[in-house]
Amino acid sequence: CPRCMQCDTKFDFITRKHHCRRCGKCFCDKCCSKKVPLPRMCFVDPVRQCAECALVSQKETEFYDKQLKVLMNGATFFVTLGTSDKSELMVCRLSNNQRYLVLDGDSHYEIEIIQISTVQILTEGFTPGGGNTRATGMILQYKVPESEEVTQMKFTAGEDFSCNKKLSASWLAAMHKATKLLYESRDQ
Numbered sequence: 001c002p003r004c005m006q007c008d009t010k011f012d013f014i015t016r017k018h019h020c021r022r023c024g025k026c027f028c029d030k031c032c033s034k035k036v037p038l039p040r041m042c043f044v045d046p047v048r049q050c051a052e053c054a055l056v057s058q059k060e061t062e063f064y065d066k067q068l069k070v071l072m073n074g075a076t077f078f079v080t081l082g083t084s085d086k087s088e089l090m091v092c093r094l095s096n097n098q099r100y101l102v103l104d105g106d107s108h109y110e111i112e113i114i115q116i117s118t119v120q121i122l123t124e125g126f127t128p129g130g131g132n133t134r135a136t137g138m139i140l141q142y143k144v145p146e147s148e149e150v151t152q153m154k155f156t157a158g159e160d161f162s163c164n165k166k167l168s169a170s171w172l173a174a175m176h177k178a179t180k181l182l183y184e185s186r187d188q
Helices: 051-066 068-073 163-186
Strands: 035-037 042-049 075-081 087-094 100-104 110-111 118-126 136-144 150-156
Touching: 035 051, 042 051, 051 068, 051 163, 068 087, 068 163, 075 163, 087 150, 110 136, 118 163, 136 163
Parallel strands: none
Antiparallel strands: 035 042, 075 087, 075 150, 087 100, 100 110, 118 136, 136 150
16 A cells, blocks of 8 residues: 555655554555544554544444443334234344344344344424424334345334333434444445
8 A cells, every 4th residue: 555545645754654443444644543442343442543434433432332222221112013004012122232123022023133124213293494303113124034025114102101202212213323323334
């Protein structure tokens, strides 16, 4: 790598080459000067990253610190499978190894996160000018293992148990942030 992959500066005795610990590309000191923790790659202390990777790593760190516990603790929703009119009250949570979405009620489902193709958060309370909205549910589409069939699930926060409504809204907000991070990492 004879030149910086960001600004095209030539490396020499004075302009040293550094590599981003996240993407592995070569940069000069100016383009790779951010030091950010990278826990998903087992770097406990902050490490050198390019500006683009540092931004993503910061978002991930915030997510791990604030949202992951919410997803793992779970929340209660009315879940409707496919085009059915019948819904079932289920607790939805992220598995301990963070690879599955686990739904427990009268039925039991485990959806592998990698199989989820789309997540749409349902909201209400939109006001003109971008006022307060709150998450009321989500629609999730995923591929059934060993099949190319795509299945849909609709999650709705129950109106009759108000103490759990706030927990459900927090869980949905965390899920929204998780899917944004997931889509961003798939694009890289």
